[in-house]
Amino acid sequence: MRSIALLLPLIVLTACQSTERSARSTAAGYTALGGWQKRAERFNSLITLPTFETTPAAIRQSVSNAIARADGALDRIGALDPKRVSFQGSVGALDDLSYGAGATANRLALIKETSPDPAVRAAATEGTKVLQEWAVGIEYRPDVYRSIKAYADTRPGLAGEDGKLFEETLRDYRRAGMDLPADRRAEVEQLRKELTRLTTDFQSNVTAAKRPVRFTRAELEGAPEDFLKRPGVRTGDDEYTVMANITWHYTTVMENAKQEATRLKLEIERANLAREENVPLLQKILALRSAIAQKLGYRSWADYQIEPKMAKTAATAREFLEKLKTGLQPKIEIELAECRALKARDTGNPDAKIRSWDWRYYNNQLKKEKYSVDSEQLRAFFPYDKVLEGMFRIYQRIFGLNIEPIDAPYKWVEDLRLYLVSDAATAEPMGLFYLDMFPRDGKYNHFAEFGISEGRRLPGGKYQRPVVALVCNFPSPRPGQPSLLTHRDVETLFHEFGHAMHAILTRANYGRFSGTSVPGDFVEAPSQMLENWVWDKRVLDSFAANYKNPAEKIPKAVLDKLKEAKLATMGLYYRRQLAFALFDLALHAAMPEGQTPDPVKVSNDILADVFLAEPENTAFVAYFGHLVEYDAGYYGYAWADAIAADMATVFEKSPEGFFDTSAGKRLREEIYAVGDSRDVNVSIEKFLGRPRSIKPFLKNLGINTDTASK
Numbered sequence: 001m002r003s004i005a006l007l008l009p010l011i012v013l014t015a016c017q018s019t020e021r022s023a024r025s026t027a028a029g030y031t032a033l034g035g036w037q038k039r040a041e042r043f044n045s046l047i048t049l050p051t052f053e054t055t056p057a058a059i060r061q062s063v064s065n066a067i068a069r070a071d072g073a074l075d076r077i078g079a080l081d082p083k084r085v086s087f088q089g090s091v092g093a094l095d096d097l098s099y100g101a102g103a104t105a106n107r108l109a110l111i112k113e114t115s116p117d118p119a120v121r122a123a124a125t126e127g128t129k130v131l132q133e134w135a136v137g138i139e140y141r142p143d144v145y146r147s148i149k150a151y152a153d154t155r156p157g158l159a160g161e162d163g164k165l166f167e168e169t170l171r172d173y174r175r176a177g178m179d180l181p182a183d184r185r186a187e188v189e190q191l192r193k194e195l196t197r198l199t200t201d202f203q204s205n206v207t208a209a210k211r212p213v214r215f216t217r218a219e220l221e222g223a224p225e226d227f228l229k230r231p232g233v234r235t236g237d238d239e240y241t242v243m244a245n246i247t248w249h250y251t252t253v254m255e256n257a258k259q260e261a262t263r264l265k266l267e268i269e270r271a272n273l274a275r276e277e278n279v280p281l282l283q284k285i286l287a288l289r290s291a292i293a294q295k296l297g298y299r300s301w302a303d304y305q306i307e308p309k310m311a312k313t314a315a316t317a318r319e320f321l322e323k324l325k326t327g328l329q330p331k332i333e334i335e336l337a338e339c340r341a342l343k344a345r346d347t348g349n350p351d352a353k354i355r356s357w358d359w360r361y362y363n364n365q366l367k368k369e370k371y372s373v374d375s376e377q378l379r380a381f382f383p384y385d386k387v388l389e390g391m392f393r394i395y396q397r398i399f400g401l402n403i404e405p406i407d408a409p410y411k412w413v414e415d416l417r418l419y420l421v422s423d424a425a426t427a428e429p430m431g432l433f434y435l436d437m438f439p440r441d442g443k444y445n446h447f448a449e450f451g452i453s454e455g456r457r458l459p460g461g462k463y464q465r466p467v468v469a470l471v472c473n474f475p476s477p478r479p480g481q482p483s484l485l486t487h488r489d490v491e492t493l494f495h496e497f498g499h500a501m502h503a504i505l506t507r508a509n510y511g512r513f514s515g516t517s518v519p520g521d522f523v524e525a526p527s528q529m530l531e532n533w534v535w536d537k538r539v540l541d542s543f544a545a546n547y548k549n550p551a552e553k554i555p556k557a558v559l560d561k562l563k564e565a566k567l568a569t570m571g572l573y574y575r576r577q578l579a580f581a582l583f584d585l586a587l588h589a590a591m592p593e594g595q596t597p598d599p600v601k602v603s604n605d606i607l608a609d610v611f612l613a614e615p616e617n618t619a620f621v622a623y624f625g626h627l628v629e630y631d632a633g634y635y636g637y638a639w640a641d642a643i644a645a646d647m648a649t650v651f652e653k654s655p656e657g658f659f660d661t662s663a664g665k666r667l668r669e670e671i672y673a674v675g676d677s678r679d680v681n682v683s684i685e686k687f688l689g690r691p692r693s694i695k696p697f698l699k700n701l702g703i704n705t706d707t708a709s710k
């Protein structure tokens with residue numbers, strides 16, 4: 001995953017001067033930054049670390065400075081003489097000021113997740129909010145828009161990255177409604193405000209919905225003992241209370257309860273959460289979204305939302321989903337047949353069918369009976385230090401880089417590490433990354449890459465090289481035992497470090513296009529592709545060995561079993577994802593004014609067609625927060641997965657496989673270096689050397705694509 005600080009098309013730079021020091025190695029083998037900073041001059045670039053705020057007062061000061069600086073720059077753009085407006089003074093200046101404010105926002109986003117001081121975290125959280133609220137107003141400054149428009153009216157013949165920046169800046173204004181007559185713009189603004197209010201209400205209702213469901217011990221047969229013993233679950237002599245709204249309560253019962261009636265009862269309760277409040281709200285939300293899109297000149301809200309994405313139109317996204325739906329048909333049939341056989345055996349009914357309240361239970365049974373793998377035993381092969389070194393060796397090789405530890409002038413926590421990435425052939429410094437890898441109180445509790453300073457060409461012509469951080473939560477080392485990772489952890493590390501590479505190897509000129517600032521339906525794909533590395537025996541053998549006996553490698557049979565288990569239920573998994581994505585698009589499709597579809601009927605029909613029918617008289621969609629959150633963007637998950645599989649074939653087919661340096665060079669040049677400075681559709685085709693295909697994705701799921709659809 002990738003953490004993004006602001007909704008702005010921007011990002012970072014900080015005024016920071018780390019002290020100049022000579023590049024001599026320190027006692028611990030760390031290199032000082034100073035030598036690299038001198039070296040950067042030869043490449044007309046800058047390599048600097050930001051100054052991190054360490055007190056609430058410093059944070060508040062930074063926020064007000066950032067806003068004052070950016071407002072000053074906006075004032076200057078707004079005051080330009082329309083007859084003498086230039087690219088740099090208008091469109092360029094806007095990117096520049098966004099980058100400056102984004103720098104502060106990025107840094108605070110990291111501080112709020114990592115500072116050991118709760119008061120500093122709270123101040124950073126508050127500062128982030130202030131910056132976000134301020135950022136919303138940028139696009140609505142009529143004086144600034146007038147200057148940008150005055151420049152556009154000169155009809156500049158721009159090409160390449162400048163042309164793209166120009167086009168997209170105008171597009172942002174059009175999307176905000178700035179080119180509408182004043183009265184229509186006011187209408188749109190009014191509708192947007194109402195929409196914000198209703199979507200907030202929808203999400204609050206999802207959060208507030210509670211439904212206790214009572215069962216007897218016999219009804220919960222199969223549920224784990226430690227679940228039944230939990231305080232709050234056992235509520236009487238033979239009474240157990242399961243909260244339908246607590247997801248892990250729900251999944252524990254759905255995966256383990258033997259009685260079909262129990263699962264059905266809980267499914268009905270879950271699929272009716274927030275129904276009374278949210279069904280009418282959803283109808284209003286969909287009508288408002290449609291009305292806004294139409295006033296802005298789009299056929300539908302889905303078209304409006306998807307325009308800046310890689311898919312560009314709702315029709316393209318839908319066509320992709322339909323193709324995948326058909327392609328997955330043979331796989332879901334096999335999986336359902338396997339589950340049906342288990343249910344027929346359990347119930348004695350040869351005609352047993354798998355329902356929406358059965359699949360979690362039989363998936364779990366299938367995993368236990370047929371594909372069981374003890375994933376814990378693999379930890380011994382993945383001591384953290386060896387995994388990290390091994391991963392560095394692979395990335396250094398495929399991308400032609402050197403990675404070395406640097407003496408960090410400032411550390412927010414003692415076990416923080418800083419590294420410098422340089423080009424192996426030219427010794428050009430490319431960027432810096434921090435590793436904050438182990439859990440502690442008050443720290444962010446997932447795994448993510450945080451951009452701190454994005455790369456970009458500074459107005460004076462020098463290139464600012466990027467700085468990023470990985471913030472992770474691997475098991476801490478203990479006395480006598482190193483940190484031992486699971487296979488899944490290793491996959492996550494390869495994924496997150498892929499985002500760091502994407503950011504650091506950038507050559508885009510504008511902050512808006514730099515590094516991972518690519519469309520949301522593409523940003524995960526390169527990192528998802530890199531997850532394939534940890535399923536390759538040759539890759540694993542290059543670093544994974546039993547830490548007690550380094551001669552012992554991971555047995556092939558164990559890896560094969562692990563792959564089999566991963567694949568076993570992917571058909572059901574993806575068809576469920578596709579059902580969500582398809583009803584998300586259907587609900588946001590074009591609708592005649594004043595007519596809204598029945599969201600319950602539309603979503604239930606699609607669930608029944610693409611996945612499994614929900615129980616009668618339920619309203620799953622009323623509790624599906626993603627519909628409001630990722631509106632018309634749910635397709636992006638499967639979309640990026642399919643691209644990731646497609647891109648992996650370039651390595652798979654290369655002579656050196658996942659170690660191939662020419663495939664790595666292509667990834668570096670065609671994907672990482674260009675970022676969003678050209679259309680990612682073009683970049684992917686250049687990397688692939690052919691048009692895109694969903695066949696590799698289906699093939700990875702074990703589907704014979706010669707007989708399945710294209």
Ligand SMILES: [Zn+2]
Binds near residue numbers: 001002496524527
């Ligand atoms: Zn990611």
